[in-house]
Amino acid sequence: MAPDAPVKTSSPGALPNPVTRLVRWDVIVTALLIVVFAGGALGTPDFATSDNLSFALDDLSEIALIALPMTLLVVAAEVDLSVASVLGLSSALLGALWDAGWAIETIIPLLIIVGAIAGLVNGLLVTRLGLPSLAVTIGTLTLYRGLAYVVLGTKAVAQFPQNYADLATKTVPGTPIPYPFALFIVAAIVTAVVLHATGAGRAIFATGAQEEAAFFAGIRVKRIKLLLFVVSGVVSAFAGAIYTLRYGSARADNGLGLELAVIAAVLLGGVDFDGGRGTLGGVVAGVLLIGLLRNLLMLRDVATEIQSIVTGLLLIVSVLTPRIIAGVREARRHPRGSISASSQ
C-alpha cells in the first residue's frame, strides 16, 4: 500500500540502526493479517460473514482514526497520550450541549475547535518550552479527562437523533463497511499520500530521524510538530463524536485507556518509537490485525482477558523479531565482532 522509498530517504545514515532496513516488519504484519484472516475464515464459520466483519470494523473505528495522526507524531519522534482524554472531553461536551438543546450540526464544529485547542496546548508546551511530549501529555491526559468530568459529571446522556446514530453504525450501502470505517479508509489514503509522497512527509521523517539536522536543513521542525499535535487533537475530538453516537451514550469516561491501544496498534505496525521510521501501510495492517484477532478470539469464546495477553505478546514480538533477525545476521557476518559497537 505505501511506497517504501521514504523509509530509505528518511535517514541516510542518520541513525546507524540497520534493523528495519533489513527486515520490513510492516510486510510481516501484513502477512500475519492475511494468515489470521484466512485461518479465521476457514476455522470459524461466523468470522467471514459480512455482519461480523462490519461489526469488527465498526468497533475499531476510533482506534483506527486516532492511529493515523499518532503515526505521524511517532514518526516525528513525539507521542500524544492525551488522545483518549480528548475523546472523552469531546463526548462529554457533545452530551452536555445536546442536553442543553444545541443542534448536532453546531456541536460537531465546536468539538473540532476544542480538539484543535487541546492539541495546540500540547504542541505549544512541547515546542515552545521544549518539554518531552510523554510528560506533557500525561499532564494533559489528566487535565482533559478532568475537564470532561467538569463538563458532564458522572451523568450519561443518551437519545441522540436517529440519523446521526445511523451514520455511526450503518454500513455504506452495498458494502459491509460501516461509515466511520469508510471515513478511516479515506483518511488513511490521504495520510499515506502526505507521509510517503510529499515534501511534508519527508520533512516529518527527517524531523523524527535527526531533529537538529532537519532544522539546519531548513525544515521548520517546531511548526511541523505543533501542527501534528493539533491534527491529533482534532481527530481525537472527532472520534469522540463518533464514539458517542456509535454507543448512543455520552459519558465523561468514554474511551478510558484507549491511548495505550492506539499506541499498541501504531507500534505493532512497525513504526519505530524513536522516530524517523515507519510506514502507514504497516499501521493500517497493525490496526486491522489487532481488531480481527480480538474479534476472532471473541467468536471462539476465548476469554476477553486472553485478548489482552495476545495484544501484549504481539507488541513484544513485533519489536523483538526484527532485532533478533538482525542480530543473527550481524553475528553471521562478523562471527566474532561486537554487536554493541555497531549500533546506537
Added chain:
Amino acid sequence: MATITTTEAGAETGGGGRRLVDTVLRARELSILAALIVLVVVTTAANSSFLSQQGVKDIFLNASILALLAVGQTMVVITRNIDLSVGSVVGLVAFASGKFVLGHDRNIVLVLILGMAIGAVCGLVNGVLVSFFRVPALVVTLGTLYVIQGLDYYWAHGQQINAADVPNSLLELGSGSVLGIPYLPLITVVVMLAVGYYLRSYPSGREFYAIGSNPDAARLAGLSIRRRILTAYACSGILAGLAGVLWLARFGTVVADAAHGWELRVVAAVVVGGVAIVGGLGTVYGAALGALLLTTIGSVLVVLKVNSFWQDAISGLLLLLAISVDRLLSLRVTRALRRRNVRHGA
C-alpha cells in the same frame, strides 16, 4: 534561585558547575517541599480538621504505595527508560498474595517474599528485553502491561479477595503502627533512603545517572550498561511486588483491576518530583515527594470541598505547571553555566 549561586562559583570551574547543579537539584526538592507546606498551611487555615492526626495519617498511608512505586520508577527513568508495567504488577501481586493467604494464617515474611519474587520475575522480563535485546522500553513495558494484566484478569476471573479472608497479621501491616508511626510510610521511607543512598554514594549507583545522561559516553567508558538497566527494572519490579502486598494489607479487599491505570500516576509523581524523563537527572527523594504532593493535592481538594469533578483537572494543571517551572528553571541554569564558562574560557 539559580542565579544566586553563580556569583560564588569563581573558584574552580568543574567543581563550581557541580555545586551549581547540586544546588538547583536540592532547590528542586525544596521547592516541592515548599509547595507542600504552602498547600498544607492554606488548607489548614481554611479547614482546621485537615491537620488532625487522622488526616495526616491518611495522607501518608495513601501516599506510601505511590511513593514506593515512584522510587522504583526513578531508578528506571534515570537510565533513560520507563516502566509502564508497574500498575499491572501491583494488581497481579495483590491478587496473588490474596489467593496465597486465603484462609491460611501464613507467615507475613513469606507473603512479602512471594510478592517481591513475582515482582522480580516481571521486572527481569522487562529488563532482559530492554537491556539485552535493546528494544524500546516504552514498547516492551506497554506489552508486558497488557500481558500481566491479562494474566491477572484471567486468573482472577471476576473473583474478589475479601478482607475477612485476609489474616489479621497482614491487615495489621496495613493499618498498624510502631511508636505512632504507621508501618506503610515507614517501609517506604526505609526503602527510599536505602535506594537514595545507593544511587548517590556508590560508584555503581552513580552509573545509573551516567548511563541515562549520556549512553554513548557511558558505553565508551566501559560501564556495564546492560547490568545496570537490568538491575533498575528488577528493582522496579520488586518494589511493585512489595507495593502489591502492601496494597492487600492496606485495603484487604482486592479485585483484579487493583492499581489499574496507576502506571501513569507513578510516572506523573516521578516527573513532578523533578526526575527528567529523558534520563540522567533526579533523585528518589524528589520522586517520593512528588508522590506525596500529588496525594496531598487530592486530599486538599476533598477537604476544601472542591467539587470532586474538578480534581483531575486541577491535578493535571498542577502537573503541567510543575514540569514547566522545572524546565524554565533548568533553562536559566544552562544559560548561567554557559555564560560563566565563556568568562572562564572553559
